[in-house]
Amino acid sequence: MIDPFASATELLDALRSKKVSSVALTDLYIRRIERHDAKINVVVVRDFERARAAAREADAARARGEERPLLGLPMSLKESINVQGLPTTCGVAAWKGFVSQHDAPATVRVKAAGAVLLGKTNVPVGLADWQSVNPVYGRTNNPWDLERSPGGSSGGAAAVAAGFTGLEVGSDIGGSIRVPAAFCGVFGHKPSDTALPRSGQFPLPPTPIPAAIMGVQGPIGRSAEDLELAMDLLAGADIGEDVAWRLALPPSRGRRLKDFRVAVLPPVPWVPIDAEIVAGLERIESVLGKLGVRVQRAQPPEFGDWREHYRLYRRLLYAVMTARVPAAERTRLAGLLRSIDEEFAQAAAEGTEATVGDYFGWLMEREKIRAAWRKFFLDWDILLAPATLVPAFPHTELADPLIVSAEHATVVVNGKPERYVIQVFPPSLATLAGQPATAFPIGLSKGGLPLALQAIGPYLEDRTPLRFTALLAKEIGGFVPPPGFIDRT
Numbered sequence: 001m002i003d004p005f006a007s008a009t010e011l012l013d014a015l016r017s018k019k020v021s022s023v024a025l026t027d028l029y030i031r032r033i034e035r036h037d038a039k040i041n042v043v044v045v046r047d048f049e050r051a052r053a054a055a056r057e058a059d060a061a062r063a064r065g066e067e068r069p070l071l072g073l074p075m076s077l078k079e080s081i082n083v084q085g086l087p088t089t090c091g092v093a094a095w096k097g098f099v100s101q102h103d104a105p106a107t108v109r110v111k112a113a114g115a116v117l118l119g120k121t122n123v124p125v126g127l128a129d130w131q132s133v134n135p136v137y138g139r140t141n142n143p144w145d146l147e148r149s150p151g152g153s154s155g156g157a158a159a160v161a162a163g164f165t166g167l168e169v170g171s172d173i174g175g176s177i178r179v180p181a182a183f184c185g186v187f188g189h190k191p192s193d194t195a196l197p198r199s200g201q202f203p204l205p206p207t208p209i210p211a212a213i214m215g216v217q218g219p220i221g222r223s224a225e226d227l228e229l230a231m232d233l234l235a236g237a238d239i240g241e242d243v244a245w246r247l248a249l250p251p252s253r254g255r256r257l258k259d260f261r262v263a264v265l266p267p268v269p270w271v272p273i274d275a276e277i278v279a280g281l282e283r284i285e286s287v288l289g290k291l292g293v294r295v296q297r298a299q300p301p302e303f304g305d306w307r308e309h310y311r312l313y314r315r316l317l318y319a320v321m322t323a324r325v326p327a328a329e330r331t332r333l334a335g336l337l338r339s340i341d342e343e344f345a346q347a348a349a350e351g352t353e354a355t356v357g358d359y360f361g362w363l364m365e366r367e368k369i370r371a372a373w374r375k376f377f378l379d380w381d382i383l384l385a386p387a388t389l390v391p392a393f394p395h396t397e398l399a400d401p402l403i404v405s406a407e408h409a410t411v412v413v414n415g416k417p418e419r420y421v422i423q424v425f426p427p428s429l430a431t432l433a434g435q436p437a438t439a440f441p442i443g444l445s446k447g448g449l450p451l452a453l454q455a456i457g458p459y460l461e462d463r464t465p466l467r468f469t470a471l472l473a474k475e476i477g478g479f480v481p482p483p484g485f486i487d488r489t
Contacts, residue, residue, distance in 0.1 A: 002028050004163035005481045007223035008073055008230075011166050015062070015072045022062075022072030025166075026055040026116050029074045033118070033164050036485055039146060042158045043165075044137040045079055045086050045120035054116045061114070069233055071114030075167040078154050079120040079137075080127055080201045081217070083107050088203050091125040091134025095203050104200020106169050106217055106234055113233045118165055121156030127171070127201075128321065128402045129153065130179050130423055131395065139395065142183060143482040144449055148392040151180025157220050160186045162485045167226055169234070171201060173215035174317060175388070175427030178439035178454055181220055183392035185441045185450030186479055187469065188220045189227040190427075192460045193434025195247060197238035208238040213363070214320060214431050222479040224438065224470035231462055249460065252467035253381045257291055257475070260468050263298035263376075265385035268306050271425050272413040274390045280442045280451045281386060287476060298380065302372040306425075309369060311347045313428040316362055318351030321403065336404045342419070345407050352403075370433045370459070377458035382468050384453055386426045387439040389413055391449035396420070429456060436462040440469040441479060 002020050003010075014020045030051070033043050051074065058072035077083060080090045082100040084107075089095040103111070111117070122132040122140040132140035132155025142150040143162040150158035154170025157180030170177045172190040181188025196217050200206040219230035237245035254260040264285050267273075288295040303309045318337075322330050330352050337349035350358070376383075390413055398420075399405040409420035430437035437456045445451055455472075457465035 004028055004032055005222065005479070008075070008167045008221055008226040009223060012070070012073055016067070018062070022055040022058040022074075022116060023052070025072065026051055026074045026118070029118060029164055029166070032487075036162060037164065039484070040141045040143055040150070040158050040162060041138055042121050042132070042140045042150070042155055042162070043076065043119050044122045047083070047086060047117055047119045051116050051118050058114055058116060068112075068114035069229065070110060072116060073114070073166045074116045074118050075110065076118050076156055076159055076165040077107065077120050077168070078156055078170045079123045080171065081106055081120070081169060082200050082206065083117065083120065086120060089136045090127055090202055091123045091136055093135045096136050098203040100203070102200075102205050104206050105197035105239060106200055109233050110169065115167075121154070121159050121168065123155055124152040125400075125402060127153035127176060129398060129406070130175065131398075132158075133395075142392045143485055144185065145392065148394055148449070149183060149396070151183035151392070152176060154180045154188075154220060157181050157184040157186055157188060160184065160220050160222060161482055163481060167230060168220040169217060169230070170220050171215060171217045172427070173320065173431060174424045177218050177220060178387045178427055178437060179423075181439040182387040182452030183450065185452070185482070186220060186222055187224050187227055187441070188439045189218045189231065189462070189466060190430060190437045191216050191218045191231065191235070192436045192462055195231075195235045195249070195436070195460060195462060197236070199238055206239055208240060212320065213366075214316065214434065224440065224466050224473060227438065228463065228466045228470070231466065249463055252463040253461065254464070254467065257288070257293050257468070257471045260293060260381045261379065262288055262293055262295040262382045262384060263380040264295060265299055265383060265429070266297045270305065270307070271422065272389060272416070272418050273386050275414055276391070276445045277386050277388070277451055281384065281453060284384065284442060284453060284472070284476065291475065299383065300372045300376040309432060310425060310428055311344060312362060312365055312369070313432040314344050314347040315351040315354070316366065316432070317424070318348045318403065319354045319359055319362070322352050333404060337407065340407050342407070348403070348407070366432065373433050373435055373459065381457070381464055383456040385429055385456060387452045387454040388426055389418070389423050391445050391447070391451060426454070430454070433459070435459055436465055438465040438469045440473065442476060
């Protein structure tokens with residue numbers, strides 16, 4: 001019997017040994033989507049006819065003796081990633097009806113590896129929320145609790161958790177891979193800033209934008225090994241540079257858990273973290289210590305209380321997110337942000353109406369941050385930190401424009417309402433400087449929701465946090481299926 005919750009690595013082993021055919025595996029996932037997706041609404045763009053044809057071709061190729069890394073594996077992509085012949089809307093009503101004439105670099109690479117594309121998964125409007133709801137496709141629910149968010153903007157983590165797909169590719173600038181992975185109890189990797197192509201998202205041809213920073217594409221799966229497999233395929237230069245540039249990710253700094261020097265993020269006094277996540281971090285710290293791992297509380301000393309680090313991140317985040325917004329609208333949004341009596345909202349306003357000079361100045365400040373991380377990772381291999389402030393939170397209504405309403409909305413942390421947008425703090429730890437970070441599950445809360453942490457690693461040493469989380473999962477356990485999606489018959 002085929003296990004739809006098996007890791008991609010295990011499914012590929014079954015395909016290679018011919019214990020299962022791609023046609024049978026593809027049909028299984030299609031049946032599961034048709035049977036269960038009405039509950040969570042995540043596979044919103046379906047390409048089942050072409051998927052079945054690709055599965056037949058994969059089986060024929062294997063019968064001819066061919067072998068490719070993902071040959072015959074059914075998988076999915078985030079809705080914002082272009083696939084020729086399929087819509088790309090990013091959840092924006094004005095883009096409804098756009099059909100891409102291009103494949104994104106990520107699409108090209110997984111197809112070349114033999115993957116079977118089942119379709120694309122839901123996102124929030126403009127990829128700008130930790131929920132996945134929009135006027136084009138509606139709302140996606142968390143498979144662990146239908147009344148809660150599955151995370152965003154890569155809502156496809158819910159498809160991975162629910163056993164609808166073997167692997168997913170998402171994107172991340174404010175936690176959009178790591179937060180959904182954490183909320184849905186799966187693994188997600190935010191790659192180093194330049195490790196993968198950035199192009200191929202939004203209703204545009206796959207044209208690179210050299211000035212873009214922080215936003216990356218990366219994998220979501222049911223094991224850390226799946227993420228490393230995907231990174232091997234996806235990593236490399238963007239269009240134009242790929243005629244010459246090649247990326248050789250160095251091996252992991254450790255082969256055993258004892259090989260890793262693990263720092264644990266000290267508490268940040270002004271950032272509220274759910275008590276169960278804090279306890280989970282302490283538990284993992286204790287587990288590592290008992291296993292003989294060098295582990296202690298530490299962070300780059302240059303960052304102090306993290307306020308300046310976070311302020312710079314908010315400036316750059318809003319500069320990047322509003323880059324395509326007309327000047328008059330940016331001025332209006334900046335005015336709304338300035339009306340909020342909160343220090344980091346002011347930083348967001350500065351980013352929203354930034355000049356070219358501002359942007360270049362902030363990039364110079366960012367290089368100081370990157371230098372501090374390089375120094376830190378001379379002494380350490382991993383920084384363990386929360387991936388989110390809370391487990392999956394209840395569905396929350398946000399008005400347009402999202403970037404302003406998120407400043408006014410709240411999320412409940414330890415029984416107290418906190419600013420909704422402060423949820424971007426844990427992702428910002430790695431995103432500002434472009435460090436690789438792997439989100440991984442550490443068990444369930446008392447209320448039955450997934451808990452998670454992130455392992456932040458040295459720049460362009462993505463294999464280090466990936467291998468660390470794979471080894472740790474063998475000690476503490478990894479992905480478990482949400483009970484409501486296990487077929488009993």
